[in-house]
Amino acid sequence: MKYLAFVLFATPVVASQCPPPPDHAEAQDALIAQVQVAPDPATAQDLSNQLWELWADAPDEVAQEILDRGMRKRAGWNLLGALEDFNTLIAYCPDYAEGYNQRAFVSFLNQDYxxxxxxxxxxxxxxxxxxxxxxxxxxxxxxxxxxxxxQDMLARALELNPWLPERDLYRPPTVQEPEGDDL
Incomplete structure (x- = not known):
């Protein structure tokens, strides 16, 4: 672990050193299928937590440490520190989706929509x-x-997980009667 800390702080991270992200497509698809038919919010939350575990599974130990550190900083409202870590993660692993997602979350918290x-x-x-x-x-x-x-984006998200906390923000499109001659 001491070596890992040394590597993280003493040397620049280079994208070519990062392995490909883990392929969790099958597990993700299975969890999405389960959450779509979950019988209650508690079951859906457990499945959602399992999805987050997949998304937060970084490509290697170095990337995992950077991600975890950034998430701890974000949780503690050290948004500048979190942003620095997520920038480092993206530079190191440009093909790892969660680095971008976490950086977007920091921007959202800063109201930089x-x-x-x-x-x-x-x-x-x-x-x-x-x-x-x-x-x-x-x-x-x-x-x-x-x-x-x-609303379009919420509809896409709710197709995958109908139990999302944001579901209360969704307003289904209203069906308008076609104009025509009344009989």
Missing amino acids: AGALPDLDRTLALSPRHIGALSGKALVFIGLGRDAEA
């Missing part, structure tokens, strides 16, 4: 079924006053 969008787009490009990024993007759109896009 426009700044969060590119990171959410990159997260979803790397991990299209990342429910947290989908719901996060919906919240960013709400923050930007882009309600139609927020």
